Amino acid sequence: MIIAIDGPAASGKGTLGKRLAHHYGYRHLDTGVIYRAVAYAMIQAGAELSNEVLAVAAALELDPEKFGNPILKTQKVGDAASVVSAIPQVREVLVNFQRQFAADPPGAVLDGRDIGTVICPDADVKIFVVADPRVRARRRTLEARARGEDADEEAVLADILKRDERDKNRAIAPLRPAPDAHTLDNSNLDIEAGVRAAIAIVEAARARR
Ligand SMILES: Nc1ncnc2c1ncn2[C@@H]1O[C@H](COP(=O)(O)OP(=O)(O)OP(=O)(O)O)[C@@H](O)[C@H]1O
Numbered sequence: 178m179i180i181a182i183d184g185p186a187a188s189g190k191g192t193l194g195k196r197l198a199h200h201y202g203y204r205h206l207d208t209g210v211i212y213r214a215v216a217y218a219m220i221q222a223g224a225e226l227s228n229e230v231l232a233v234a235a236a237l238e239l240d241p242e243k244f245g246n247p248i249l250k251t252q253k254v255g256d257a258a259s260v261v262s263a264i265p266q267v268r269e270v271l272v273n274f275q276r277q278f279a280a281d282p283p284g285a286v287l288d289g290r291d292i293g294t295v296i297c298p299d300a301d302v303k304i305f306v307v308a309d310p311r312v313r314a315r316r317r318t319l320e321a322r323a324r325g326e327d328a329d330e331e332a333v334l335a336d337i338l339k340r341d342e343r344d345k346n347r348a349i350a351p352l353r354p355a356p357d358a359h360t361l362d363n364s365n366l367d368i369e370a371g372v373r374a375a376i377a378i379v380e381a382a383r384a385r386r
Pocket residue numbers: 184185186187188189190191192193209316317320363366367368369371
């Protein structure tokens with residue numbers, strides 16, 4: 178079974194993806210980290226983020242072993258990721274890696290922006306996770322502060338809104354729910370309640386198979 182999770186920045190996709198994968202014994206891929214890794218390679222090389230040739234080269238050289246680098250989680254890298262992810266050739270290079278991950282047994286949960294629309298249009302279950310931007314900014318700020326960073330909630334909110342706009346309005350694979358996606362608004366749900374709601378969606382889909 179393939180479970181596709183999409184949604185805007187900091188909506189809780191990764192948290193939910195990890196929990197669902199654990200619940201069902203599936204593998205989980207946070208696809209945002211792939212674009213973050215490309216962006217980080219560009220930043221390290223001192224390259225212009227819009228340089229298509231260098232961005233494609235960085236995408237071709239990706240090393241999944243480095244996906245755990247905590248620097249990839251920073252706001253700066255996330256913002257840069259939303260610039261390089263709008264380059265069509267970069268997305269093209271990364272499609273196969275994601276589809277292969279999805280296809281391998283015993284099942285997979287992928288989260289990102291275009292999983293249900295482009296990467297796995299035939300996914301068994303598609304969930305589009307949303308939450309009020311202020312709620313998302315609050316959660317992200319608390320997360321950053323817990324890591325010891327000096328995060329300003331208004332700046333975090335501005336970054337989230339800017340990234341959402343860029344991701345929604347790009348020409349290729351824009352952020353949007355697939356027509357057959359189930360929208361899950363977790364603004365007023367804690368993590369456990371959000372996971373329960375998602376499991377109910379997955380179970381209903383399994384019962385229909
Ligand atoms: N339902 C929830 N209630 C409270 N906090 C939550 C909930 N879901 C996620 N969070 C918290 O919100 C923050 C953002 O969640 P997460 O990193 O899963 O979002 P994301 O959509 O994967 O973000 P990104 O856009 O970086 O991929 C984290 O600190 C997470 O613990």
